[in-house]
Amino acid sequence: xxxxxxIIIGSAILACxxxxxxxxxxxxxxxxxxxxxxxHHVTKGTFxxxxxxxxxxxxxxxxxxxxxxxxxxxxxxxxxxxxxxAFVLISLxxxxxxxxxxxxxxxxxxxxxxxxxxxxxxxxxVAMIFNGxxxxxxxxxxxxxxxxxxxxxxxxxxxxxxxxIVIFGLLAFRDLTIPLYSWLVIFIFSYTVGILYKGEQFKxxxxxxxxxxxVRQILISEELKIGGNYLNAQGLTKLDDKKIVFAMVRRKKIxxxxxxVEAVDENVFFIVMDLTxxxxxxxxxxx
Numbered sequence: 180x181x182x183x184x185x186i187i188i189g190s191a192i193l194a195c196x197x198x199x200x201x202x203x204x205x206x207x208x209x210x211x212x213x214x215x216x217x218x219h220h221v222t223k224g225t226f227x228x229x230x231x232x233x234x235x236x237x238x239x240x241x242x243x244x245x246x247x248x249x250x251x252x253x254x255x256x257x258x259x260x261x262x263x264x265a266f267v268l269i270s271l272x273x274x275x276x277x278x279x280x281x282x283x284x285x286x287x288x289x290x291x292x293x294x295x296x297x298x299x300x301x302x303x304x305v306a307m308i309f310n311g312x313x314x315x316x317x318x319x320x321x322x323x324x325x326x327x328x329x330x331x332x333x334x335x336x337x338x339x340x341x342x343x344i345v346i347f348g349l350l351a352f353r354d355l356t357i358p359l360y361s362w363l364v365i366f367i368f369s370y371t372v373g374i375l376y377k378g379e380q381f382k383x384x385x386x387x388x389x390x391x392x393x394v395r396q397i398l399i400s401e402e403l404k405i406g407g408n409y410l411n412a413q414g415l416t417k418l419d420d421k422k423i424v425f426a427m428v429r430r431k432k433i434x435x436x437x438x439x440v441e442a443v444d445e446n447v448f449f450i451v452m453d454l455t456x457x458x459x460x461x462x463x464x465x466x
Contacts, residue, residue: 199280
């Protein structure tokens with residue numbers, strides 16, 4: 180419920196940014212919505228059924244179908260299901276807000292202010308969707324996949340991938356100010372995502388226990404499925420040999436692990452530490 184609540188609210192915020200701040204000024208914020216905004220403006224008066232141009236949300240919905248396949252395959256089925264929810268809601272909300280606003284900008288005659296608040300709202304919306312374990316499909320999927328396999332920051336990958344879409348807007352509108360404003364939006368957007376979304380966080384855990392085998396069974400159980408190592412140690416007072424269990428654990432599993440370990444050894448010494456980027460690199464590859 181928490182994840183889907185984040186996705187629904189994030190989708191509405193992101194759609195509002197597109198429809199009320201970005202699209203009316205022909206800003207191209209990258210991704211499939213950047214492409215859809217360009218197509219929306221260049222097709223005005225082309226189709227009788229869409230005299231105001233191709234609807235941004237519906238066009239993006241069609242573009243997103245192949246990207247959700249990638250999200251399902253490489254980011255997990257659960258993430259794929261949430262991604263379907265996210266990109267469908269964003270499309271519906273975008274066309275709804277466009278209709279309610281009449282295609283006009285919420286902030287009149289101030290493109291700079293629209294860029295700032297539009298980019299910030301985009302960042303908040305996307306970060307909420309990411310924190311809900313979903314994606315927005317489109318180039319966000321590409322950015323997350325590149326970040327995962329190159330061990331780069333997600334916000335940096337978003338900026339690189341989306342910047343290529345901006346060139347499409349320059350060629351379509353033949354206006355040099357469009358990419359300049361668009362890159363401003365992308366910068367604000369990616370910076371906001373970087374602040375609000377930290378990715379899947381791991382912690383390093385040291386467990387000093389007199390019952391290492393029982394602790395090992397808890398870690399490798401079907402419920403937790405946590406890998407790790409034994410570290411040989413010696414007590415300073417009694418000089419007795421000990422085994423310390425060392426593991427890298429997803430943050431959301433820390434509480435459950437601690438409770439189960441303390442249930443089998445009430446004298447356990449449980450240490451949790453943050454990981455560096457290098458440690459995270461190895462934690463994603465198992466043991």
